[in-house]
Amino acid sequence: MHSLVQPNSWVALRLPSGNLRVLQVAPNTTISLGKYGSFPTNLIIQRPYHLTYELQDRQPNENFNRLRIVPAAELYADILAEGEKTPVSEDATPAPDVEGADNGPSEAVEYSLVDPDSGAVVATTDRAEIDASARQTLTLDEIEALKKDGTDAGRALIAKLMLSHTAIDQKTEYSLAKYKLLKTRKYIRRFSILPLDVPMLDYWTLEDKDASRIMEMREEMIGLLGCWANVHFGGTDPCEAPPTLKTEQEGEDTKMEEPELVQTSAPGRWLVVDDTGGLLVAAMAERMGILYASEEDKLNREQRGAKHSNSRQGGSTAGQQPQIKDEEGSTQVPARQEDGSEVKPESEGATQSKSPQTSHKRPAEHVVPYAHANTITHIHPNAQPNLSFLRYYDFDITNPTHTPYHPLAKHLMTLSWLQLLEPELDSTYNSPPPRATPEEIYSWKTNRRSTYHRKRKRWVKTRHIIDTTRKGEFSGLVVASSMDPISIMRHAVPLLAGGAPIAIYSQSIEALTELADCYSLGRRAAWATNMPEGLADKTLEEQEKWTGNDDFPLNPSLVLGASIQTSRVRKWQVLPGRTHPLMSGKGGSEGYIFTAWRVKPAEGKVEARGKLRSRKRKVDDQNAAS
Template structure:
């Protein structure tokens, strides 16, 4: 899917604040975006602007901040060992700083004033000075950076904000699900998503408007996925691709009500009555068509991220998958997927059910300061992956056995690849030193006991 890198009116935009936090806001026309202590501005100022720019807020207006130039750090002998931090090193009090802020002094001037009055600033290393400036800028500057709501950024936003809303689905685990499930344009997939639509958005992005996606949910009306509102998908990516059924209508034993567009009394009461009956008939026909599409099967994959028992979900939807279709189940708990794997191993229709766990660790990559980030997430959940195989029916199995039996007992039949192997009897042999010249015995010299396989013809 080709991503639009320009902000449009009505889009949902992610804003990175100086503190590093991400805020999501919808840019309605002639509306005001409030960023709390970082100020407020008119939403129209961001329309038709590219993503990735940094803006400074000043009296409800925004100005683009040019990117900083790369500066080479100078070698210095300064260390932090002689620094004795305390209130005495910074004579500028909090009340004086608040007075400067209310008087309209720019954040850079406040930071410069703090640096000039800092008693131990010259004793800091260049790295410590840089960290000090960034910490003060995050505290006093009124700026933000627009972040494009890609799947990666949206998943990161929800994982930090409220990861239980997406069942703890981390971005690296989500990418593994798409790869294991072989999500691609033109594919037909079934998705069970209780992760606020994160899984649905990932499959839709892979389809790119070409394919079919049916979601199974537990609500009567089409589910309102919060994540989809942030992805800014155009209608052509969802209208003809995405459809949803609830668990009741996805049951073959369920009998939907057949509605008619004709009035029961022979005439329409009003034009609104006619429109209402027509809409009900259209919805009823769409439900019948969608059920037929699901029951016809031959889907290319099944993705599950649900709070319900995954085994019951697979038993319900597995018959609708085609041959070699991929099954990917996500769960934040290992016990759930391990129990599922033990059950699927007993079913010959599931090929190689395996469990995987991803590990993600961020690194700070700066000149002379490359190291792993000390705080990170403990885990990204667990995945179970399997491939559907068509099991041989009893009639096909009997036919193959009969064909093999006739070929084996008929001497004039042509040779077949399958043949009987001689029986193998495992015998225990205790070698002696006198048998050292024998080849088999020489291989066993130095051992107390060795095993030799002896073939015996029938």
């Protein structure tokens, strides 16, 4: 996460009312805050986060508001002034004396006003009375007229509201500070820029958007999933050269081979089932260090975009040389002789006489664009994965080729349950592109050649994802899905390596309770003494892929340490004599997490070897030795 606001990045604006507004900071545009005003986005680009801005009054010849950074001394002026000297009321009621106790000096009860957003104490007083006859003399029409004037960023309106109060002198310091705080939050034209990290995105979706879209998963649940699944940076790619799809020429025939899979147990490969729109994937990618693109990658993207835009500008203009596009689609500037005349290109017949190897510069091998370590493999039930939340981090899952600079382009792989369980039914996996010799490819037009190479790359990527996933040896399993967890574990557990952690989130506890019962101590004991018929003669690999029956829905010998837990962070009011948790809060599901570890059963029976010595003989040996 960058410390400065970057162009085209997503940020969260906290308004004076306390609400959040998420928007993209596009250069040379205007951001409108409704009744507060509008300002150009260039005023906040390359500025630090967590600053508080104030919309100043518009200039006569401008149609936008300029911004002023509010210093911290101005933001907390009332609090600092209150901390220097705490007023004590003369008519404060002393605490009653207790008979037979050492009362010491009497202390008055102190009341404090706390801002619910910042948690800072705004004012303190020892009087709890609030005058009920207090009222405002300004009418609604007069207040609306003052709001339209929009002078002094709303501070003038707040001052007039306080001066027009008939009982302002009768208010206690506590009630006066409360009245000022309410009016400030309503009329002041200030806002703060906050980074849109995963906790902020989760809070915004829970509070202001549709909480059911992320299965009402709170921030503490996301943290527990990452901790119990041991999600961390899994290391760099151990392979110097990634697997490629090679072609062997045998005369005029070209034989297409399948992608070569690297036979290595690379660390840092997590399997995830995410039905939260990509929020869980984003949280895992943040812990693995692959969620945010670096400045160097973004610079390379801008340079590639500039080259692409220049290549699309055809024809000759004033002061520019005429451009000619070759069959590959690249733009070339024709060479010139010493007299200034252009060098004419070779005739069509001469071009055809050249060998394809010298003219056709497209490589004869396709590199698999995926890493082999520190990766996330996402399994989804749909035709396309639903990872829409990743767009807030500058990654488009629907078209990853538009963001090749992003780390997720190489470290995030997606496949459906159909491709995992029955890959022969997938049209892309089971339908390789037709064979074609280099001479035939060179003779095609540009569009047909591009289509051929695009289908070939897609086939290579699909086979790589499916084959590496079915090979297994994943470092962990993380699930946040509305699917039955038993059905997920039946097919996902055999893909995990020994000792891999498992973390499953569910909105209700019933589904996780049934899952934990499948791996209970009683089930494992019954499995060891009375294994299902016909299963004892099978190998361990076949037992791991067993589909289960009524008595044993899952193989209980594959998982140990199954448990269920929950956690909820509650806000507390911490004031002198009044410390208690807040009684009001957002409802919804509590949320539970199932945790366990994948184990490899020992092959054959485990027997204890050695001489069995009775207790009496052991005591006799000890007496003889003494």
